[in-house]
Amino acid sequence: MDILRFTTAGSVDDGKSTLIGRLLYDSKSILSDQLEAIKKSTKNNGNGEIDFSLLTDGLRAEREQGITIDVAYKYFQTSKRKFIIADTPGHFQYTRNMVTGASNSNLSIILIDARNGVTEQTRRHSIISSLLGIHNLVICVNKMDLIDYSETIFNQIVEEYRTFASKLDLKEIEFIPVSALVGDNVVEKSDRMPWYKGKSLLHYLEEVQVKTGSELNFSRFPVQWVIRPGNNGYHDYRGYAGKIISGIFKKGDDVFVMPSGFNSTIKAIEIFGKDVEEAFAPMSVILHLSDDFDVSRGDVIVKKDNKPKVSTDFEAVVCWMDTRPLKKGNKYFLQHNSRLVKCVVKNINYKVDVNTLDKLKEIDSVNLNDICEIKIKTASPLSFDGYKRNRANGGFILIDENSNITAGAGMIKD
Amino acid sequence: MEKYFLSYLDILEAEAIHILREVAGQFERPALLFSGGKDSITLVRLAEKAFRPGKFPFPLVHIDTGHNFPEVLQYRNKLVSKLGERLIVRNVEDTIKKRGLKESKGKNASRNALQTYTLLDTIEEFKFDVCIGGARRDEEKARAKERVFSIRDEFGQWNPKLQRPELWSIYNGRINYGENVRVFPISNWTEFDVWNYIKRENIQLPEIYFAHGRNCVVRDGQLLALSEYINLSDDDIITNKKVRFRTVGDMTCTAGVESNAGTIDDVINELKLSRTSERGETRLDDKTSEAAMEDRKKAGYF
Numbered sequence: 003m004d005i006l007r008f009t010t011a012g013s014v015d016d017g018k019s020t021l022i023g024r025l026l027y028d029s030k031s032i033l034s035d036q037l038e039a040i041k042k043s044t045k046n047n048g049n050g051e052i053d054f055s056l057l058t059d060g061l062r063a064e065r066e067q068g069i070t071i072d073v074a075y076k077y078f079q080t081s082k083r084k085f086i087i088a089d090t091p092g093h094f095q096y097t098r099n100m101v102t103g104a105s106n107s108n109l110s111i112i113l114i115d116a117r118n119g120v121t122e123q124t125r126r127h128s129i130i131s132s133l134l135g136i137h138n139l140v141i142c143v144n145k146m147d148l149i150d151y152s153e154t155i156f157n158q159i160v161e162e163y164r165t166f167a168s169k170l171d172l173k174e175i176e177f178i179p180v181s182a183l184v185g186d187n188v189v190e191k192s193d194r195m196p197w198y199k200g201k202s203l204l205h206y207l208e209e210v211q212v213k214t215g216s217e218l219n220f221s222r223f224p225v226q227w228v229i230r231p232g233n234n235g236y237h238d239y240r241g242y243a244g245k246i247i248s249g250i251f252k253k254g255d256d257v258f259v260m261p262s263g264f265n266s267t268i269k270a271i272e273i274f275g276k277d278v279e280e281a282f283a284p285m286s287v288i289l290h291l292s293d294d295f296d297v298s299r300g301d302v303i304v305k306k307d308n309k310p311k312v313s314t315d316f317e318a319v320v321c322w323m324d325t326r327p328l329k330k331g332n333k334y335f336l337q338h339n340s341r342l343v344k345c346v347v348k349n350i351n352y353k354v355d356v357n358t359l360d361k362l363k364e365i366d367s368v369n370l371n372d373i374c375e376i377k378i379k380t381a382s383p384l385s386f387d388g389y390k391r392n393r394a395n396g397g398f399i400l401i402d403e404n405s406n407i408t409a410g411a412g413m414i415k416d
Numbered sequence: 417m418e419k420y421f422l423s424y425l426d427i428l429e430a431e432a433i434h435i436l437r438e439v440a441g442q443f444e445r446p447a448l449l450f451s452g453g454k455d456s457i458t459l460v461r462l463a464e465k466a467f468r469p470g471k472f473p474f475p476l477v478h479i480d481t482g483h484n485f486p487e488v489l490q491y492r493n494k495l496v497s498k499l500g501e502r503l504i505v506r507n508v509e510d511t512i513k514k515r516g517l518k519e520s521k522g523k524n525a526s527r528n529a530l531q532t533y534t535l536l537d538t539i540e541e542f543k544f545d546v547c548i549g550g551a552r553r554d555e556e557k558a559r560a561k562e563r564v565f566s567i568r569d570e571f572g573q574w575n576p577k578l579q580r581p582e583l584w585s586i587y588n589g590r591i592n593y594g595e596n597v598r599v600f601p602i603s604n605w606t607e608f609d610v611w612n613y614i615k616r617e618n619i620q621l622p623e624i625y626f627a628h629g630r631n632c633v634v635r636d637g638q639l640l641a642l643s644e645y646i647n648l649s650d651d652d653i654i655t656n657k658k659v660r661f662r663t664v665g666d667m668t669c670t671a672g673v674e675s676n677a678g679t680i681d682d683v684i685n686e687l688k689l690s691r692t693s694e695r696g697e698t699r700l701d702d703k704t705s706e707a708a709m710e711d712r713k714k715a716g717y718f
Contacts, residue, residue, distance in 0.1 A: 105583040226437040229470040245434040286433035406590040
C-alpha cells in the first residue's frame with residue numbers, strides 16, 4: 003500500500019470542511035467519540051446539522067471565528083491507499099499556510115462553488131499548486147444540488163477553468179461534480195447525475211497515479227550526520243547518514259561529493275546493520291565511500307552521470323512569509339536540505355500578481371504572502387537542481403538572521 | 417518502476433529517521449523524552465536505525481510522576497541496559513517538594529499537569545535545546561495543527577498562532593537564546609501505523625498492552641487500574657476484568673479497555689473493529705474541556 007498526500011484549500015463557505023468531513027465520515031474514519039464531541043459542540047452552536055469543520059479546525063481561535071487559520075493534517079485509509087490530507091485555509095492572508103500545505107503534497111483538490119464559478123480564490127490556489135510543482139489537480143464543482151445538478155452549468159465551469167489553466171504548468175486536471183453536503187459523488191457515485199461518466203472523488207483518489215517527485219535519474223544524497231563510533235571494533239568506521247531524496251544508488255557506483263567535487267565509489271550501503279546492493283528515494287540509509295576524505299553535514303553525494311549545478315548565484319521564485327518585508331540587499335540564512343549558508347538578495351526581478359499571473363516590475367519590497375522572483379548570492383556554493391526538474395533538490399527556505407523565523411520559501415529556477 | 421516502490425511503513429520510517437538525524441545535525445543538546453509507552457518505544461527503535469552503530473547523540477529522559485505502572489518501569493530499565501544508552505530520570509515528587517506545589521485533590525486527582533513543571537525544570541537543568549517526543553497528529557485536534565519542529569518560548573509555551581511555516585522536508589531548528597524546540601518524528605503516523613510497525617519490527621512492549629486480569633475501579637464507564645495512587649470513595653465499585661491498555665500514562669488517568677487480545681495480531685484485529693479513538697477511550701486528562709490539549713501545550717506540556 004502506498005501513501006497519497008494531497009492538499010485541500012478553500013474557506014468554510016466553499017464546503018471544503020464538509021467535503022473532508024464527508025470523506026472521513028463515509029469512509030468510516032471518524033470514530034464515535036470524535037463524532038460525539040463534534041455533535042456536542044454543534045449543539046452548542048445551536049444548529050441541528052453536524053458541523054464537520056470542527057474536525058479540522060482544531061484550535062480554539064478557529065472554532066471561535068469559524069475559519070481555518072493553519073494547516074491541519076488528517077489521516078485516513080481505505081483498502082487501497084493511505085491518505086494524508088493537508089487542509090489549508092483559503093483566505094489571501096493565509097497564502098503562506100497554503101504554500102506550506104502544498105509543499106508536501108502530490109495532488110491538490112480545489113473546490114468551486116457551482117453557483118459562483120471560477121473565482122479569484124480558485125485562480126490563486128491553482129497558481130500556487132502549479133508553482134509548487136503539483137501536477138495533479140482535482141476540481142470539485144461543489145453544491146451541485148443547489149443548481150439542480152445541471153450538466154450545462156458544470157460544463158461551462160469546466161470550460162472557464164480550462165481557459166484559465168492553459169497558462170499554468172498542470173499536467174492532469176480532473177473535474178468532478180459533487181455535493182459534499184448530500185454526499186453526491188464524494189464516496190459513492192450519485193444517480194442524480196447520470197450524465198457524469200467519471201469516478202467518485204474517493205474512487206479517483208484511490209486510483210490516480212501521481213508524480214511523486216522522486217526523479218530516478220537524479221541521484222542525490224545530502225549528508226545529515228557522520229557516524230563515527232570510534233570504539234568497540236568500529237575504529238575505522240565512517241558512515242554517512244542521510245536520506246536519498248531522489249534517484250537510486252548502487253554498490254560500486256561512481257559518485258561525486260558536492261560541492262567540493264571529490265570523486266569516489268560507493269563501498270557499501272547500510273540499513274540498520276545490514277548491507278544492501280541498492281537503495282532508492284525516499285529511503286534513509288548509511289553510505290560508505292571507498293576513499294577517506296572530509297565529508298560532512300551539508301555535502302551532497304551524487305552519481306557521476308548526472309551532476310547537479312554548483313553555484314553561488316541563482317534565481318528563484320519565492321513566496322514571502324514574514325511580516326518584515328523582503329528588500330534588495332537583505333541578508334538571510336538559506337537552508338537547502340541539510341546545508342545552511344548565508345545569502346544576500348541581489349535583486350528583485352518581479353512580483354507575481356497571483357490573480358492574473360501578471361509580472362509587476364520595479365518592485366522595492368516584497369510583503370507577507372507575495373510571490374516574487376529574486377536573484378540570490380550565497381556565501382558558499384550550493385549544489386542544486388532546478389525545482390521543476392527535481393523538486394527534492396530545488397527548494398529552500400530563507401531564515402531571518404535576527405528572529406530565526408522561516409521568512410520565505412524558494413524554488414530555484416533552471 | 418514497481419521495483420522502486422516503497423510501502424507506506426517504509427516511507428514513514430524513512431521520514432522519521434530523517435527527522436531524528438536533522439535533530440542530531442542541528443542542535444547542541446538534544447534529549448529524547450521517554451515515557452515507556454508504545455510511541456516512545458517506537459522512537460527508540462527509530463533512533464537505533466538512525467544512529468547505530470554509533471551511540472545516540474542524546475540521552476533518554478523520563479519524567480517520572482511516581483504514578484507509573486510498575487510493569488512500565490521494569491520495561492524501561494531493561495530496555496535502557498540493553499541499549500547501553502544514558503537514562504535521566506527526574507521525579508515529579510521532587511518538584512512538588514522543592515517548589516511547594518499543591519497536588520490536585522479528590523476522586524480524579526492526577527499529577528498530569530504537574531509533569532510540565534518537572535519537564536521545564538529538567539530542560540533548564542541540562543540546558544536541553546530540543547526534546548524529541550512521540551506525539552502524533554492523529555491523536556488529538558490541537559496536535560493535528562502542530563509542526564514537526566515546534567518552537568517553544570522561554571516559558572516552554574506553544575503559540576499556535578505564530579508557528580513557523582514548515583516546507584518540504586526542510587526543518588528550521590534555529591532558535592534564540594532561551595527558546596527550545598519539541599520535535600515529533602512520528603507526527604504523520606497513526607495508532608494503526610505504530611502497531612503495524614511494532615509488529616513488523618518485532619518490538620517487545622510492556623505487558624500491560626496485552627490482555628490480563630486486573631482489579632479495576634469503574635468511573636464514568638471507564639476502567640481504571642486499582643492502585644495505591646487512586647483516591648477511593650465509598651461508592652466506588654471494584655471489579656476484576658480482563659483488560660489491556662491502549663495508551664500508557666499515569667495509573668490515575670489512563671483507563672484500560674476490556675479485551676482478549678494476547679498478541680500484537682490480536683490487538684491489531686481489535687483495533688480494526690474499534691470505533692473509538694485511543695485518547696477518547698482511555699485518557700481522562702483530555703476530557704476536561706474541548707481545548708484541554710491545546711491549553712496544556714500552551715503551558716509547556718509535551
